[in-house]
Amino acid sequence: MNKKGILIIISGFSGAGKGSVVKELLTKGDYILSISSTTRSPREYEEHGREYFFDSKKEFERMIENNELIEWASYCDNYYGTPRKFVEHSLEQGKNVILEIEMQGALDVKQQYEDAVLIFITAPTVKELKARLQNRGTESIEVIDKRLKRAYEEAEVMNKYDYIVINDDLQTCAEDINSIINAEHKNAKRNNELRERLKGEFKEYLKGEI
DSSP: OOOSOOEEEEEEOTTSOHHHHHHHHTTSSSEEEOOEEEOSOOOTTOOBTTTEEEOOHHHHHHHHHTTOEEEEEEETTEEEEEEHHHHHHHHHTTOEEEEEOOHHHHHHHHHHOTTOEEEEEEOSSHHHHHHHHHHHOOSOHHHHHHHHHHHHHHHTTGGGSSEEEEOSSHHHHHHHHHHHHHHHHTOGGGOHHHHHHHHHHHHHHHTTOO
């Protein structure tokens, strides 16, 4: 079976529990969360190469110019982006690389990596989604309303994803995604090398060499 890792793009509505699902998924096997580069200063508990790659603005702009980032954005006067080298090296090592990014970034990455698997996470109902946002206790009613209106817009694009997974139970949701990735490793399109090897062996058999 295919030994190369799979690039997994995870998106979802605000409040759907993407971060918790990703943390649980990381315990299931050969998964690794992509480490972003940023130009912001590290916080006291953060280390270079663990939470982020902390780069200077000059170095980040050099990476942009040299196409060394899969995707990037500017937010609050700082750059954030996904280093191509880290992702591709991890994939070659057989790691399933997880990118937790918003929808536009996800679709941009899909254009660059056609075999990436796009997974959209949602709560079972809008009522439940609203309740989760309210239970955070960190946002005003106005902000929650803004997030739900944004979710309505995002729902229009859900059909561009390969899979939609409901996060009604954290463990079940993570297991569902793990099953999807295990099945993707067995996808015929990802196993051309195996097919070609078997064809070669059958030719040897027909020649009486096996």
